Amino acid sequence: MIGLRSKRIITDSIIYIVLLVMIFLWLFPLVWMILRAFDTAPGTMSSSIFPQGYTGDNFKALFPGGVSNYDSYPYLQWFFNTLLVAVISCTICTLFILMVSYALSRLRFKARKKLMNIALILGLFPGFLSMFALYYIFSLLELTDNLIGLALAYSLASGTGYYIVKGFFDTVPVAIDEAARIDGASRNRIFWQMIIPLSKPIIIYTILTTFIGPWCDYIMASVFIKDSNKMTIAVGIRSWINSLETQQKYFTRFCAGGVVISIPIVALYMVMQKFYVAGITGGAAKG
Numbered sequence: 367m368i369g370l371r372s373k374r375i376i377t378d379s380i381i382y383i384v385l386l387v388m389i390f391l392w393l394f395p396l397v398w399m400i401l402r403a404f405d406t407a408p409g410t411m412s413s414s415i416f417p418q419g420y421t422g423d424n425f426k427a428l429f430p431g432g433v434s435n436y437d438s439y440p441y442l443q444w445f446f447n448t449l450l451v452a453v454i455s456c457t458i459c460t461l462f463i464l465m466v467s468y469a470l471s472r473l474r475f476k477a478r479k480k481l482m483n484i485a486l487i488l489g490l491f492p493g494f495l496s497m498f499a500l501y502y503i504f505s506l507l508e509l510t511d512n513l514i515g516l517a518l519a520y521s522l523a524s525g526t527g528y529y530i531v532k533g534f535f536d537t538v539p540v541a542i543d544e545a546a547r548i549d550g551a552s553r554n555r556i557f558w559q560m561i562i563p564l565s566k567p568i569i570i571y572t573i574l575t576t577f578i579g580p581w582c583d584y585i586m587a588s589v590f591i592k593d594s595n596k597m598t599i600a601v602g603i604r605s606w607i608n609s610l611e612t613q614q615k616y617f618t619r620f621c622a623g624g625v626v627i628s629i630p631i632v633a634l635y636m637v638m639q640k641f642y643v644a645g646i647t648g649g650a651a652k653g
Contacts (some may be wrong), residue, residue: 383563402426403622406616439616441623443595444602446629448512451587451598452580461525464569467531468557472543481493482528494585496523501589505612516590516598520580527575534568535561570638578631599627 374469398415401426405417428441428635470482502518503508509515546556560570581588584600591597597605603623 377567388545390532392510399621402618403625405618405621408618424618425626428620428623428626438594439602439603439606440595441599441626444597444599446628448581448598450578451513451520453519454514455520455580456573456585458517458521458575459527460569460572462521463527463531463572463576464562465557466525466567468535468561470528471532471535472540472553485526486529488523489529491552493523493539495591497586504590510590511596513591513596516587517580519586519590524576530574534565538564572645574575574634574638577634581627581631599623603627 401417404420404422405424406419406421407417430442470478480623500522504510504515504519507515509518540559542564543556548562551560559644580598582600583598584604587598587601591601594602594605603620606620606623607613
């Protein structure tokens with residue numbers, strides 16, 4: 367018979383093998399894209415998995431002066447368009463989520479539970495299901511092909527993402543609110559001057575999650591934005607590989623653009639990782 371120690375070794379070995387396979391499957395496409403970003407061959411067709419030669423020209427082509435046809439593919443303009451949309455949307459979404467979550471955590475009113483359940487269910491549906499209805503409404507308001515309109519479209523249903531933030535506010539002692547109310551503080555003052563300073567981890571978590579959505583989104587942006595100079599990066603670099611002809615010219619530049627756009631997100635997560643973990647674990651502690 368196999369002893370307990372042997373069983374544990376076999377079980378651990380199987381787990382580690384499975385994890386290594388999963389890590390390989392997850393990392394290989396990323397490593398391959400980074401390597402192709404430095405490839406001297408511009409197209410998708412290659413005689414080998416890894417590049418035969420390396421160059422930095424694909425990254426230089428993303429910036430003014432790097433190539434002669436830069437004006438047709440203004441990557442830097444797309445970058446700042448994406449940054450503008452992400453910052454506006456992130457600001458609005460963060461404020462909405464924090465205020466809705468605090469209200470649901472502290473206030474008791476009729477139909478509160480029903481509203482929470484409805485919002486939770488609606489939040490389970492992907493946002494692009496409402497995309498065409500939003501496009502029709504925004505077109506009537508002349509907010510299509512507009513970066514501010516796109517940011518508002520990302521922000522409209524943000525309040526439905528209250529659940530984790532509400533869980534964090536539930537862990538903040540209600541005694542703080544009650545003591546402040548006795549001293550004459552309003553709900554508004556309690557929220558901004560007392561609860562918000564105590565909620566740094568969940569605020570960081572909310573900022574990160576609401577920033578990364580618009581930063582990486584393609585579907586909503588591709589419907590709302592048609593002007594080449596107003597495109598976000600996801601839509602812009604996708605135009606480089608819309609056809610087989612453009613794929614053979616710009617695929618490695620597309621990979622380079624994908625690497626550059628990922629750098630800010632990676633940097634944010636590395637700098638704010640401890641706050642992100644504290645926020646999500648604090649919000650999951652009590653619902």
